[in-house]
Amino acid sequence: MIKILIVDDSVFSQKIIANILRKQVEQSDIYFAADGWNGLEKYKELKPDYVFVDLLMPGLDGQSLIKLIKEVDSSANIVVVTADVQNHVREEIEKLHIMTFINKPFTEEKAQIICDIMKEKDNGKQ
Amino acid sequence: MENSDMTQDILKELFNISVGRAAGILSDIVGEKIHLNVPNVKILEASSESYAIDEYISMKKNGTLMVSTLSFKENYTGKASLIFSAGKMRKFISLCLREEQIDRYDLDFSDVDFDIIREIGNIILNCILGETGNLLNISFRYTLPEVRLFNAMEFKYDCQNTDNLYVLILYITFVIGDTEIDGAIIVDLSLHSLNDLLARIRRLEESLYE
Numbered sequence: 001m002i003k004i005l006i007v008d009d010s011v012f013s014q015k016i017i018a019n020i021l022r023k024q025v026e027q028s029d030i031y032f033a034a035d036g037w038n039g040l041e042k043y044k045e046l047k048p049d050y051v052f053v054d055l056l057m058p059g060l061d062g063q064s065l066i067k068l069i070k071e072v073d074s075s076a077n078i079v080v081v082t083a084d085v086q087n088h089v090r091e092e093i094e095k096l097h098i099m100t101f102i103n104k105p106f107t108e109e110k111a112q113i114i115c116d117i118m119k120e121k122d123n124g125k126q
Numbered sequence: 127m128e129n130s131d132m133t134q135d136i137l138k139e140l141f142n143i144s145v146g147r148a149a150g151i152l153s154d155i156v157g158e159k160i161h162l163n164v165p166n167v168k169i170l171e172a173s174s175e176s177y178a179i180d181e182y183i184s185m186k187k188n189g190t191l192m193v194s195t196l197s198f199k200e201n202y203t204g205k206a207s208l209i210f211s212a213g214k215m216r217k218f219i220s221l222c223l224r225e226e227q228i229d230r231y232d233l234d235f236s237d238v239d240f241d242i243i244r245e246i247g248n249i250i251l252n253c254i255l256g257e258t259g260n261l262l263n264i265s266f267r268y269t270l271p272e273v274r275l276f277n278a279m280e281f282k283y284d285c286q287n288t289d290n291l292y293v294l295i296l297y298i299t300f301v302i303g304d305t306e307i308d309g310a311i312i313v314d315l316s317l318h319s320l321n322d323l324l325a326r327i328r329r330l331e332e333s334l335y336e
Contacts, residue, residue: 009270
């Protein structure tokens, strides 16, 4: 089973990401958090294989969450899914050694790209 | 606020590009082709008596407006609001959820409906501001998106009582299948931010003749 944690304050986006991932990742357990602090807590508790993080969230924002997750586990596999299309934001976030940076909306095509990266990383785990 | 024809033309083209990208994003969300009209852009003084928002918000006659807002601070100060007639929002939400459309025009929106409008508004406004920022090398620091229902008078009051002095208004119409959703995007800007924006456009204009 591949454990995936989705951290996004929008329930709409959580559901879209989860529905698409369920179609493409056959054996997955998907968990949710609605803000950064809750995301960090769930990361420590669940130790997910992949974390999907939104950037603009109440409380602890996505960028700060990524830094804290990386302090706990520098090899954490983090996918950023954000509405922010600014080049300077992407450059700043990519310096945090994330797996990839995706702009919303999350689509099947974008999920496929991520799944290909996951397959390469997992060496046939799925 | 006087602007040369070329400044106005560049501003319109920049927003055309970013609104075009936003239409592409919306098309991905609803899974249908989106037809978009060319936005008309105006710069107005928020406090001026001539600032007759009634004249520009054509859907005011339909009563309630649904306003999705994304504020920004630090280098650039202001807020961007996406305004639609609330009566069309039920259909828009069904399109976003790819559900069968129900002919309901009530204004009884649930938390889930507000969440959807907040998130879609956030995606569209991020695209419009972010793409314009990328083209002009401006960076925005956003605060959390909000969504509110207003009647036209309350909205006019809210617009005129902003701390920001100038407003950029873009009129947009999205046609999704057989549904026409017309709306507007209002960007309130502080004087400093507007001057900086216009200076960047002038530099772009000058570079055309180098």
